[in-house]
Amino acid sequence: MSVLFDEPGPRARRRIRIATVLGVLAAVALVALAIRQFAANGQLAYERWQPYATWPMWRYLLDGLWSTALAAVVAAALSMALGLLLAIGRLSERRWVRAPSAAYVEVVRVIPALLLVYVVLFALPKYGLDLPLFWKLVVPLTVSNSAAFAEIFRAGILSVERGQTEAGLAVGLTRGRTMRMIVLPQAARRVLPSIVSQSVGLLKDTSLGFVVSYGELLYSGKVLAAYNGLVIQTYVVVALIYLVVNASLSKLARVLEQRSSVRA
Amino acid sequence: MSVLLDHLPELWQGLVVTLQLTVASSIGAAVLGVLVTAMRVSPVGVLRAMGTAYVEAFQNLPLLVLLVLAFFGLPEIGIKASPLVTAIVVISVYEAAYIAEALRSGVNAVGKGQGEAARALGLTFRQSLWHVILPQALRTVVQPLGNIIIALTMNTLLAGAISVVDLTEEAKRINLVEAQPIPIFVGVGLIYALIASGVGFVTGRLERRLVMVR
Numbered sequence: 001m002s003v004l005f006d007e008p009g010p011r012a013r014r015r016i017r018i019a020t021v022l023g024v025l026a027a028v029a030l031v032a033l034a035i036r037q038f039a040a041n042g043q044l045a046y047e048r049w050q051p052y053a054t055w056p057m058w059r060y061l062l063d064g065l066w067s068t069a070l071a072a073v074v075a076a077a078l079s080m081a082l083g084l085l086l087a088i089g090r091l092s093e094r095r096w097v098r099a100p101s102a103a104y105v106e107v108v109r110v111i112p113a114l115l116l117v118y119v120v121l122f123a124l125p126k127y128g129l130d131l132p133l134f135w136k137l138v139v140p141l142t143v144s145n146s147a148a149f150a151e152i153f154r155a156g157i158l159s160v161e162r163g164q165t166e167a168g169l170a171v172g173l174t175r176g177r178t179m180r181m182i183v184l185p186q187a188a189r190r191v192l193p194s195i196v197s198q199s200v201g202l203l204k205d206t207s208l209g210f211v212v213s214y215g216e217l218l219y220s221g222k223v224l225a226a227y228n229g230l231v232i233q234t235y236v237v238v239a240l241i242y243l244v245v246n247a248s249l250s251k252l253a254r255v256l257e258q259r260s261s262v263r264a
Numbered sequence: 265m266s267v268l269l270d271h272l273p274e275l276w277q278g279l280v281v282t283l284q285l286t287v288a289s290s291i292g293a294a295v296l297g298v299l300v301t302a303m304r305v306s307p308v309g310v311l312r313a314m315g316t317a318y319v320e321a322f323q324n325l326p327l328l329v330l331l332v333l334a335f336f337g338l339p340e341i342g343i344k345a346s347p348l349v350t351a352i353v354v355i356s357v358y359e360a361a362y363i364a365e366a367l368r369s370g371v372n373a374v375g376k377g378q379g380e381a382a383r384a385l386g387l388t389f390r391q392s393l394w395h396v397i398l399p400q401a402l403r404t405v406v407q408p409l410g411n412i413i414i415a416l417t418m419n420t421l422l423a424g425a426i427s428v429v430d431l432t433e434e435a436k437r438i439n440l441v442e443a444q445p446i447p448i449f450v451g452v453g454l455i456y457a458l459i460a461s462g463v464g465f466v467t468g469r470l471e472r473r474l475v476m477v478r
Contacts, residue, residue, distance in 0.1 A: 235333040236337070
């Protein structure tokens, strides 16, 4: 039970039943309204949805999904590596390491990802650095997500009790080995759920491929809609694919969270 | 930097649109978010399920997909609105899921004993919610809400993809004419950083005033 209410008595149960009926009615009304709106504009016609039951259409969209996954995995791997370096840098004892790492994280955190995409898209070519399409999406995503990962890792490292570091140093390990062998493995386990949910965010960010014309899922949808004219159908299907993929990943994050909280 | 001064009127226009998007969507998201939170903590199972479905759906869909779907798709089923209104509605609906999640964690952070004590004193549901639970819940979520508003500000840029001429879109257009990407995008980036740190400053002050040590 929540903090807000106890086990309901007879009167409360009656009120809950009434609210349940009203809630269901409201939901049904909403769905009915949507269906009516689709039908009134001829968008429910069989031939407007049937193409999405055919394999060529799906193969095309799955190609887009594959490009999305590729960009997301590469950007995630790169930004996690960079984020870990930045996190350790921010916790360093040496000021000349700490200050630039902190500055990078603080600055990047307040710059919108799309702005970074534009910098890579418009500014870098002017200085002779015209990246391939794939990297025009992956580089800005890496830069913007590395700051987020850095903060996650830093919080994880800080959450490991000081005694663990002290014990490592006491048995004669160097600072580097203490970090690598004692602190990081424990921190990694604690931040796993946050890492997965940040990765969901990164996967969502790959839809910026729409802007750079990289053939990920959303851009594939745009091309497809321009080709077959089934605009709303295409984008609904695209949205559903994103929903299924990301909801599965989020579910994974929750399972991981529960497992680690049971162990703790 | 003179390129920025030359285009001050356009940039100002863009900034006004960005601020409109930010403020209107923040208000919309807050109202919707409170509603969804109320559903999620209510004793009615169906409402709880609908609230959860809302949060799940919108946290797992990219905002750009929603914007594109609404902008290109809704006219096809006879729902027409200006790009600006479409963007405000979509961003509100999207960010409301995050606000609802933050508010719910705030409610859950209030100790169970607080609610029980309120009921033991004979307070009604509304009294215990208003005088005991909410004041404590709100204090714990000032910082997360600030972060959501900052994220919302950063997300308003995507409205450019559905032909809303916000600050970034103006910058992009100026760059097409002037071809001076570095000063233009750095300048615009600074403005976003300024907005973000403004929000951060306000929530930081609020939190210091409200925070409660348990």
